[in-house]
Amino acid sequence: MPQAVPRPTLQRLLRYLRELERLEAEGTPTIASDELGAAAGTTAHQVRKDLSCLGTLGRRGVGYRVGDIVPTLRAALALDRQWRVALVGAGNIGRALCAYRGFRERGFHIVALFDSDPRKEGCTWARLKVLPMGQLRRTVAELGVELGIIAVPATAAQGVADQLVAAGVRGILNFAPARIIVPPGVQVRSVDLAVEAEQLAFLVSAQSTQPPQP
């Protein structure tokens, strides 16, 4: 697959994969492009276009073979492997992410947990002991960590990002409500939970016929 996959295409491919894996678990052998499109919130035409880029073609009257397409899609999306992850920030969000089964199930293993607060040092969350930031660099190298998760307050986020990059991490999932800057060669995805709520609120307001309550 080409390196520069547009973000919306990537998101659609991940949604197809979710649906196809669900079908695989159910034992459903095939799916038509219109059904897959409906499940992923898009059209049959878009499904066929996206999947043809992977060299995966459905057959007229049969559709896509679930058992064939799942491994192809997982490989194309670099999901046919495991990732080791270091998490920084043992606050509420950090602790929830440590325990989040969705990460493990999808191949993301949080193998180390860090916090700058000495009072949290040595505490254990989801079988991970909270380590001091001074051990980040060595731990990342020793455990072969490639991805970092930032779950610290906004003001601390850039400093933590710098330390993760210096330790050799290649990608950062940032939950702090702050923009972080990394050098070329390091990838960042930011998840701002309040922005998700704001988008929802806007959609609710926009569709209401009455003026919103004060």
Added chain:
Amino acid sequence: MPQAVPRPTLQRLLRYLRELERLEAEGTPTIASDELGAAAGTTAHQVRKDLSCLGTLGRRGVGYRVGDIVPTLRAALALDRQWRVALVGAGNIGRALCAYRGFRERGFHIVALFDSDPRKEGCTWARLKVLPMGQLRRTVAELGVELGIIAVPATAAQGVADQLVAAGVRGILNFAPARIIVPPGVQVRSVDLAVEAEQLAFLVSAQSTQPPQP
């Protein structure tokens, strides 16, 4: 602002607002469109286009007045008000979201917490007592709850969504890794944390020149 704002435009407007509020807190009086664009990951042209839709024009050589544009943008995005939110699911993610300051700071107040597990009933998280699902409908009506957050396992998500809709909730923020279906007039935004990790992993893989490790 028109009701049907495309999702990318909405996301950009929210990013501008974040940056403008940061400048306001710092006491910066004006910002040029190219600076605002750089902070929000877009171009000066796009900034001018997006903001002109709000009737907000910068002045050549001066830029946008931060103190004028912040309230305009907040009103246009329906963020000049408070929202009452019910959260269903007192597991790790649900508890972290209850304690998440970012929601309160942006006007989203979680006023009730529900769980179907009788063992959790009466427990208190972030000053909220866990209530049984049987009290959802009455509580939503009594407290004037308009938004719901789903933080339950995938298999339970649709049932919880149905109960929230029946209770009169108008928007749902879904953290369960499941697609939920709601009637017209109810808005849903889904946040799949594992998909965020998968997108990051793909970007890291795509840019690495070496083949990924097995």
